[in-house]
Amino acid sequence: MAPGSVMRNRPFALFWAGRVMSSVAFQMMSVAIGWQVYSITHSAYALGLVGLAQFVPMFVLTLVVGHVADRYDRRTIAYICHSIEGVGALALCLGAWHGWGNVGPIYVIAMITGAARAFESPSMAALLPNLVARSQLQQATAWSTSANQTAMILGPAMGGLLYGLGALTVYGAVTIAFLAAAFSVAAIKIDEAVRMRAPLSFAALFSGIGFIKSKPVIFGALSLDLFAVLLGGATALLPVYARDILHTGPWGLGVLRAAPAVGALTGSVYLAHFPLRQRAGTALFGGVIAFGIATICFGLSRNIVLSLIALAALGASDVISVVVRSSLVQLQTPDEMRGRVGAINSLFIGTSNQLGEFESGMTAGLFGAVPAVLIGGVGTIVVALLWMRLFPALRATKSLDG
Template identity: 40%
Template sequence: MNTLTDTPSHPFRVHNFRAYWFSRLTMTLGQYAMMLVIGWQTYDLARTSGMSIEGASGQLALIGLLQFAPLFVLTPFSGLAADRFDRRKLAQLTVSLQFLCAAALCALTWSGEISIPWLFGIAVVLGIVRAFNGPALSSLSPNLVPKAILPTAIALSSISWQVGMIAGPAIGGYLHALVPALPYGVAAGLFAVAFIGLGTIGKVPQTNIAGVAKPITQMIEGMRYVRQNKMVLGSITLDLLAVFLAGATALFPVYARDILQVGEEGLAQLAMAPAIGAVLTGIFFSYRPLAKNVGPAMLIAVAVFGIATIIFGLSTSMPLSLAALFVVGAADMFSVYIRQSLIQLHTPDEKRGRVSSVSHLTISASNEGGDFFSGSLAYLIGPIPAVVAGGVGAIVTVTAWSRIFPVLRTTKTFDPPDELSDKAPNTDSQEHAS
């Protein structure tokens, strides 16, 4: 056990961070494995009952809406909770509730009692739980390591979330092809592992804002900070609009069942392709962190994301679709790595929970809200035009945001302003594993 005299050179040399990283990865894998299977079961049940492709796509839109609505309503409160209460315990509570959802879905699927109303109801519960889960975990990671290695820790934290978000659906698809209830059982196991891992994290510093102002005032302060900081606002809203418009992931069940006609195993391959792209990109940045031209690189990555989405939308070839999705995953990881690092490093610690909640809201708006948008658009104009239009929209967003937020074009490094560097959390007294 070492103290500051032997400051660790990498976040993985800190026990608290290792436990956090592994817990976040396993939890996210479980989350997104469940979400893919929920979407597949909803679409398949709708088609089996006689709905058209467009009508069944509308059911996918409802799943996205039911998960996003609680997030939208509860986000201001969840961000405040992450700043006022023990972030470790809050994260454990949300993981335990997700475990119960996975167990219920496993039992319902195994018994053959699964139905669209059950899927809709559990989607609502998951939306409520995830409203509190995201801000608690995102704002916890900067408290776990000394500030000298904080940029690397933030990047690794983003990688664990992004890899889990993209690899989880691949796991869910393959397991569902073997035994329909299996992905839910595995997700429950992953949530149990995450709960135990979070419990091994020792006491960590956290800014105490209790009593500083009334809760509603504190929530408004967090939102005001996002609005006033052009770097944070530009980064958050760029991701919001680009991924909201180009949410091809929501329509994977449509492509697997009715366009590419590759079934459940093909669905898993479609989900795995962006996962591989994201993992390889994440590994690269864990060893070779980006040091310069971070703003322009983020804009280029989002543009590539849009182009690859268009190619996937038009493709009727499985190999071409997989290649396009590989690029989608790599570009998305590139963008997330830069965006999350900029947001965390440009936000003072006493506001990280509330700013993280706003960031998490935009992520959920772009994912679950994007699912609703893509499913609704597919219902109106068909799935292929919907995906292509979304990719075009992402490219248009990049062009517009580079002009509306010129700071995104001119930001060269991750270094925060001097006044924020001075307010970084004091973790120098933490003990570290050797």
């Protein structure tokens, strides 16, 4: 297959565009909320609570959202979720208009957004294999990852710049981006495979967990990323680094937030053109260890240029884990199970970002921002070395070809 040929597939191109716009909107919202909350409270604990507010609904709804994604049209689910996120951004816009002086309503909206993303993530992940041929899945996954990374470059920078014009401006732009993502997903035209319509039951709800437990390679990959992201949540403390350590403003925060995505976009585009053909397991563990080392370098930096380089290296190493893990999950999961397995994947990966932010905020509140980042980086390396011994089949994985 010629490099980039999946992007000539119209359904996948619409999917990719929706991912870009949704991710841009979410990243802009994250920068704006982080700066606004820290400006109001001047508290690392308060920043950690933003992550917790997004994590709780994702955790509580995990089993339900997977079952929903396996029973109903995944495009419709994604459309509804993007629309709800747009309404949440509109509420923040109205709050900025009225001059909210406390963070309570912001936490509530963060929880609603977290609930919407809980339904969105497994639905979009399960939809992807229906858009491309099995042999194209690794490249499609890499391009899909590049959508997120592109958004993580544009979103934080745009969020920081627009916040300089006022919270009303940035939240208004976020509202438009979420609604554009909703219409992009709604425009996808495919014949989805017929999925099971069994009644909701405890057995059906927990079947995704049982499936993952029966696949040591999948379980090892998901749990490895869970702990790596949980411990390596340095990005949650970027408002503290930007304001108190690197002495920059909202624009500087946006650039710092974008830096990991610069490295990740470079890595994902490379993997889209040159997929991993061998030693995928070794590459996975090497990427996680490099992620930990880059986290430590960022934690020790007092120079914004060095910090940007470390964050870019962090993103480049992380994308290896994302592509390997996602490809393994999609290739080894039957279509009728992808929603439930994707929901567990979202819990292990997506929500670990929010829980990682909470952990980083709490650790920084106790020990300071720099020790919190260093502890996370060292912990990530330790987990990777331990997982190499606990999951030898994952380490021995050679190929991701379908």
